Amino acid sequence: MKAKIGFGFGVALAGFFSLVPFLLFVSSAFKTQTQITAVPPQWRPEFSLDFFISAIGRYGILDYLKNSLIVAGSTTLITIGLAALAGYALARLPRKWAGMVLMAVLACAMFPQIALAGPVWRLLRLFGWLNTYQGLILPYVALTLPLALWILTLFFREMPEELEAAALVDGCTRLGAWFRVVLPLSAPGLFTASILCFIYAWNEFFLALLIMTDPAKQTMPVGIALFQGEHTVPWGEIAAASFITTAPLVLLVLLFQKRIVGGLSAGAVKG
């Protein structure tokens, strides 16, 4: 009983701290200009769409949205494509060697972003890729690849090798067996990895700010941050834009949470 109370309290606390800021901006997004600056603060919004209209019309967030979709979508596709191939190879390699490669990959993922920022910027300037989509997609792919690789390798390891043997005997090449048998059966793992990569690329701020100085190429997080002018902070529009950025992700994760959790723990328990 005591444990239950403790557990409930812990969950409530965690929920409070992570949900309240979220609910605050959600509620702000639906307020009116007078409501947002009211003292004492009002919790219940009037469900006005003023801020959404102004965010789209005056601040052009649909352009940022488009940039975000291009960058995050491409990042996800490229990362998953690479990780699915490499992960399959690692899953079929002798455990010892595959383990070493995976550890090395994990070590690469440990570098703090600030240490990477300078070199990445210089490289991109060398390529002439500053302010281009590929200039942002490339570092994103590099940064999301380790996680996707880990998830997919563990997932492929669970796949019975006899299935591939059957496909090979049935007339597939190695790559054919991978594509026709292994990949379709790995849908949950692919989905989990995709969602996590997409979320990363969708939310990433630091590199996006550094690489995209041209407002026409900026992604949502950067765009929103640069809403504020010299004398004004348009809280309402920021909240509305944040809502537009977050809502699809929240919806996606809520809809597929079972699959995501299942995909994450695939390597943990043999089942």
Next chain:
Amino acid sequence: MASLTLQNIGKKFGRVRALSRINLQVDHGRFCVLLGPSGCGKSTLLQIIAGLTLQDEGSVLMDGKSVDHLSPRDRDVAMVFQNYALYPHMTVAENLGFGLRMRGTPKDLIKERIIETAGLLDLEPLLARKPRELSGGQRQRTAMGRALVRRPKLFLLDEPLSNLDARLRVSVRLELKRLHQKIKGTVLYVTHDQVEAMTLGDQVAVMREGRLHQLDKPDAVYDRPADTFVAAFIGSPPMNLFQGRLIRKDGRPFFASDDLLLEVPANLAGLAGKRVEAGIRPEDLRLDPVHGATFPARVEMVSNVGAEKYLHVKTGSTELTLRAAKDLSFLPGEKVNLSVAPHKLHVFVDGQRVNPLE
């Protein structure tokens, strides 16, 4: 259809020798069973033949031509796996047609073959189902169908019945035999079940620890086991085996141990003085003294298996098992007199059979 020849196949996994010097010939249309305890290398051998694993030494030949350089897809063999390895995301029909599709067979021909094969295996009502909606026996038939539909040169079956329950296994075994008589494919069948081996095989290859101990017809493997391993492995209840030596008495050769003195065929006289092992099948120990000399034994235990009884008896400190008719009754402690015909005695020197050699 094709003949299969294995020449000196050898394989190591790290420092473990999985296979050494395997030579095997399966003629066109023949059913060969690889029999051995688990871990004897029989599945590895199958994988080598399919091209899924590469051998370290030796050569695999089909129709006399080496296929060592060919990938699995080009060897034109079909394989049935122990856990069937059906593609879970495909229906039964798609599972059956997959191999044909991969080989670029025209669509209407694929359809025709699927229907034909499904008819052969009673799979028609299941064609639209996914593997997870099938029972064990139905999955097994689908796996068989996937192999049959392609009409390959060679069928490789890796313990295809071991995941079925005992009753189903018997009926599928018969079905398999009937199927083979109908399609007459060349088959290599791996099992650890001697009943499957004896009933299905035209020839049986007995393996242990990566070596081929005997390759022969089923009755020859049973009646003339090549060595003590085959003798002990084949037969249920197993052959009685005793350590002892050959002696000469009154000019005739005998097997002698602490508790037994049994006459052996005269042609073994030359081995007198050697340490040997003697084997007697449980059914060759007779309660009715047909053949001269008998020896006394005491009944220790009776196992009634329905169709017959197994008597576990003791003479001195030596234990023996024999078969008895089901209508005979025995009590523990009862005395019986046993005899065995000399030519029924299996004699091994250094584990190798010396008699009878015919």
